[in-house]
Amino acid sequence: MRSKTAIITGGSKGIGLRIARILAERKYNIVICSRNHPDLIRAKKELEKYGIKCLALKADVSDYKQCKMLVRKTLENFLQIDLLVNNAGYQGPIGKLWLNNLEDWEKTIKINLLGVFYMLHLVVPSMIKRRKGLIINISGGGGAYARPLFSGYATSKAAVLRLTETLARELEGTNVNVVAVGPGATWTDMTKSISRGKKNKLLDKKTLAELKTLKITRGTSFDTLKNLMIYLIKASLRKLSGRLLHVNELPKIKKYRHRASSDIGLLRRINFN
Secondary structure (H helix, E strand, C coil): CCCCEEEEECCCCHHHHHHHHHHHHCCCEEEEEECCHHHHHHHHHHHHCCCCCEEEEECCCCCHHHHHHHHHHHHHHHCCCCEEEECCCCCCCCCCHHHCCHHHHHHHHHHHHHHHHHHHHHHHHHHHHHCCEEEEEECCCCCCCCCCCCHHHHHHHHHHHHHHHHHHHHCCCCCEEEEEEECCCECCHHHHHHCCHHHHHCCCHHHHHHHHHHHHHCECCHHHHHHHHHHHHHCCCHHHCCCEEEHHHHHHHHHCCCCCCCCCCCCCCCCCC
8 A cells, every 4th residue: 555645834844844754754755845955854864764755846836836836745755645734934033013124024824825825826737636635724823813912924824714614615525625733822933933042132021921922831832732733634625625723632533523613713703702
């Protein structure tokens, strides 16, 4: 039996590398991409210790041509894509919206939103053709609620949630499912960078306190993320397709019974009474 293959964008470190480890333990062939070549080499060596094949490619998901190269090389090497994890992310500018650097704000949208769209545009057709596939779009702080001082990041993540639900509706009947996953606050290079230097001075007291606590607790544990990932790759997700699933809600997710009218896990307007 041919091994399953997963693409993980931004898979050379942080949450992406954690997910890659979980899948490598389950003998998936792994394809990771990053803009940082040394990180890719280190991650590739680590993942190959699980006895799997790993393709590590330098690619920027904000560039459609590079995404196309990534998908083409994956199919050339492994013939199929069973799982796509859109994890690559960029924090973007911090501070009041009207003081943000325009180019940096636009870069946030290009990586966090267009990068997801590009990968979906390229991968979904092959999944539909095989009538099989799972897509996981990694959400983040501000996706489902306001996140002051991080307008670019929050906007991009909210857009990914709407994109996830819309795509799920379009994929009905194809046996291809797509969910968004809220990984919870995690102490990664991204969160470390927020707490350092000039960026630190732009933060309010509430955010600084949250970062201080996160530095101590390290946030979401590896086992918590692992349990959710194992459930997602094993379960039938038709009833959950299109929804935002938070890493800390696995017991509730397992008990969920689909109702077409249910707004659980979806972005919705609350009507004025």
